[in-house]
Amino acid sequence: MKIALNSVVAMDYELRIGEDDDVIDSSDDGSFVFLIGHGNVIPGLEEALLGRGAGEEIQVSIPPEKGYGIRDDGKMIGLPRSNLPPDFVVEIGLPLELEDEKGHSFPVWIAGTHGDDVVLDGNHPLAGETLKFSVKLLSVRVATEEELSHGHVHGPDGHHHH
Ligand code: ZN
DSSP, X not given: OBOOTTEEEEEEEEEEETTTTEXXXXXXXXXXXXXXXXXXXXXXXXXXXXXXXXXXXXXEEEOGGGTTOOOOGGGEEEEEGGGSOTTOOOOTXXXXXXXXXXXXXXXEEEEEEXXXXXXXXXXXXXXXXXXXXXXXXXXXXXXXXXXXXXXXXXXXXXXOOO
């Protein structure tokens, strides 16, 4: 079958970025399994997979707009150290969750320090990057009703409920 909305796809991949094509992420043991059409992977990757089938190998270069977005310097936040626990260690690249005024949590990444502030970056670390995926499609199946209602894949290789 061909990949379509609500397909469950298993694939191996390598993800490269930058002029040197550094491999920053990969999976080669069939453990990366996800549901198409539910925001589980970036839009550009879903687009590249639609209509393809098991056994195909795909090379795709995804612009930031269809990946993790354009970098927005307006998303840099300075947080006074006094707002953080005394034992807080600034570890660049570490993700944190912040809450907005409405109580919605959103992810930020520690970018560094500036004076007495810890600088947090609301841009995804891969924002602004063109993502070069090499994909090998392993299998394609139809999602179960339960998977569709949850919006994610269930075992053996997908999501497990605890
Ligand atoms: Zn579930």
